[in-house]
Amino acid sequence: MTNISHSDLAAFIARCLGACGMPAADADRVGGMMARADLMGQEGHGVFRLPMYIQRIRAGGMNMSPEFKVVSDRTATALIDGDNGMGHLVMHHATELAMEKARNAGVAWVGARHSNHAGPASLYAMMPAQEDMIGIYMAVASANHMPPWGGTEMLLGTNPIAIALPSDKFPPIVLDMATTVAAYGKVKTAALKGEQMPEGWMVDRNGAPLTDPTKSADGFLLPIGGPKGYGLSLIFGILAGVLNGAAFGRDVVDFNADAVSTTNTGHMILALDIKAFTDPDTFRADIDAVWTQMKSSETLSGVDEVRLPGERMHSVTQTRLKDGIPLPEALREKLGLMADDLGVAPL
Missing domain, CATH: 1.10.1530.10 (Malate/L-lactate/L-sulpholactate dehydrogenase, four-helix barrel)
Incomplete structure (x- = not known):
């Protein structure tokens, strides 16, 4: 490293x-x-x-000079067309729009279509959290690596969700998770590092554990919680994809294998202004109290501490700001x- x-x-x-x-x-x-x-x-x-x-x-598969268009616009909702632009730019624009609307309406939901892969879900959920809002983000993954529960045809992706809640003295609570046991990016980074995958991430087409990341094409990812994770992936994909007129199911283009075809990736971002419910200072103090309760709770034998969503991410960020990114x-x-x-x- x-x-x-x-x-x-x-x-x-x-x-x-x-x-x-x-x-x-x-x-x-x-x-x-x-x-x-x-x-x-x-x-x-x-x-x-x-x-x-x-x-x-x-290869010409992404537009370097996109013109974002508002397809539908209401007080607390909007749908934008990303013009096949870089996903990071599309979703930054969508999140800024959601926060602007939420300041007026209290809450705003903005969907996006004709976008591309946009990086980690937490990037966009954390933007509202830095403005005394709660951020909720969902997306249709940029490749299908999971079948519906009980099936073998890969019609669903890791379809993630991220939710960010601001706090005061402690780090924000940030849930960022794929609806599969592991995100496919972890499979690819394991292959790059020459590492094996733990059992439970993937199975082959006969249902046997698959631990060699270089053979990931021979199997598929497993959902979190069995059929519950499948249900979440399905619903998140509908909310971020079908609702927006974006790709879903068999229409999803494998971003890793096809560099030319337009992906029409779908996302959604929800911004909720805390002031619509309570004083932001009070809410942040209450989130600190949640931190204190969770961290002070008794642990199981062999467990050092209870951790909250986003705690490790905050710790890694502080370490890498000081020591650099390996x-x-x-x-x-x-x-x-x-x-x-x-x-x-x-x-």
């Missing part, structure tokens, strides 16, 4: 995207958001994805070759 600072990583990503024709301001924004994924410990959605993004851009040597070499090909300064 080699450590690199968040700012250097963000600048590198921006250089690469700029070399592919992305406007400088957009490249800087995406670079910062992608590097933040690595900073938070969500490596499967950070710079690891950059070569795939670059491949899609150079990059596997194989990934660093891959990024170096890509930088040479693009004619930009390497990491």
Whole structure:
């Protein structure tokens, strides 16, 4: 592993995207958001994805100068068309719009279609949380890796949800989870590191455990909680995809395998202004009280402490701000070759 600072990583990503024709301001924004994924410990959605993004851009599968259009607009709702733009930019725009509407209406739901892969769900749920709001984000995953419960045809993805709640003295509570036991990005990063997967992440088409990430195409991901996870993936996909006129089921394009076809990825973001219910200071203090209750509860034998959603992410972020972001040597070499090909300064 080699450590690199968040700012250097963000600048590198921006250089690469700029070399592919992305406007400088957009490249800087995406670079910062992608590097933040690595900073938070969500490596499967950070710079690891950059070569795939670059491949899609150079193949003409993504629009570098999108014009976002509001397809439907009401007081507390909107649907935007991302014009096949970079998912990070589409969802940043959608989240800003949701927060603007929530300041007036108390709550706002904004859907997006004709987008692309947008990185970790928590990026967008945390934006409202930084503005005394609660953020809820869902998306249709950028590839199908899970069948409906009891089936074998992969019609569903990891279809994630993230919910962020602001606090005062403690870190915000941030739930960011796939509806599968493991996100597919973790499978790909395990393969890159030469690691095996734990049993329970995937099974082969006969239902036997699959632990070799390089053979992931021979099987499929398992849902969390069996049929309950399947149900969540289905509903989240409908809310983020079908409702918005975005791809779902057999219409989903495998972002990892097809760099040309338009993905029409769907997302949704909900922003809820805490002031519509209570004083934000009171709410943040109440969330601190929740922290205290959970952390002070008695633990099972062999368990050191109770942890809250987002606690590890906050700890990793603080460590990496100080010590830098670790990059596997194989990934660093891959990024170096890509930088040479693009004619930009390497990491």
